[in-house]
Amino acid sequence: MAVFTWMKRLLTLLKNVVYLFFKEAWARISKAEAKSIREDIILVTGGGKGIGKQIALQFAIHKPAHIILWGRTETCLEETANAVRRLDVNCAFMLCDVADREQIYSCAQELKAKFGEVSILVNNAGVVIGNTILDAKPEDIERTFDVNTLAHMWTLKAFLPDMLKNNRGHIVIISSVLGLFGLKGAGDYVSSKFASTGLSESLRQEMRALGKNVKVTSVHPYQVDNDMFPGMQTRLSFLLPPLSERDVAERTVDAVLHDSCQILMPRFMYLLYFFNSLMPVTVSTIVNKALGVDKAMDTVIKNSAARARSASINSITSLGAASETTAS
Helix, strand or coil, X not given: CHHHHHHHHHHHHHHHHHHHXXXXXXXXXHCCCCCCCCCCEEEEECCCCHHHHHHHHHHHHCCCCEEEEEECCHHHHHHHHHHHHCCCCCEEEEECCCCXXXXXXXXXXXXXXXXXXXXXXEECCCCCCCECCCXXXXXXXXXXXXXHHHHHHHHHHHHHHHHHHHXXXXXXXXXXXXXXXXXXXXXXXXXXXXXXXXXXXXXXXXXXXXXXXXXXXXXXXXXECCCCCCCXXXXXXXXXXXXXXXXXXXXHHHHHHCCCCEEEEXXXXXXXXXXXXXXXXXXXXXXXXXXXXXXXXXXXXXXXXXXXXXXXXXXXXHHHHHHHHHHC
């Protein structure tokens, strides 16, 4: 009797798996009608430039009620906000360093008082230093995790309760393909992105268990054509050139409008992720070496070290000038 019960459960599980697989496949092919975001208040962290700026502009095309930008550089935030306003969408910005938990909570309270409850949260802010695990400075590792991982936790604590109360919301976590694959020379960054991937999957399961209409989308782009990984190259670069920030933003917003759970960019990464999951580690190591992935971060690390030396020299020069001024 017990065997019959388990067989019945197994068949039911297989039936559900097959049904959901083809349902998801059909949804991707047929492109169901996009949901409206006209009543939504959207927060984009790291919204002053880069992918965050482009995400704000792409959302603005669909005329939400309000877009709020968080970031650390006022000139960049103001420029992006003005660009969004030119699309006839309300937009405001707030100076907020998401590495600081108390700043997040303080800015969240101010935001709610001024604009209302956030219904779409885009955790986009991210940093990369570029160094080996042993050479990475403790303060750099801490900041990487503060921005790339812990900030997601604090923004969730600040805004998720309102979404649960209203039974409506969408959380977007901008991760990376390096939240799915390891990479020599970027251990702190990769670890922080793996953590954000795990967070998105865990959060998605929690929302389903609660039966709440709060969607979770994790975004995993390949190398992007910006200054985060300067000089990064592999032997696949001619086949997989860096993505543009606008392409990443377009697919991210499309994923939100269609309630997609996870997107990898470019689509070839789905195949690579599948085979990497099946291959023995020894095979994966050989493939990485053959493709030059094992040396991809070498130039990035050199550039990072050069920037650090330049910043140190400028700091010493500034201190010297200040001392001379004080002495005179």
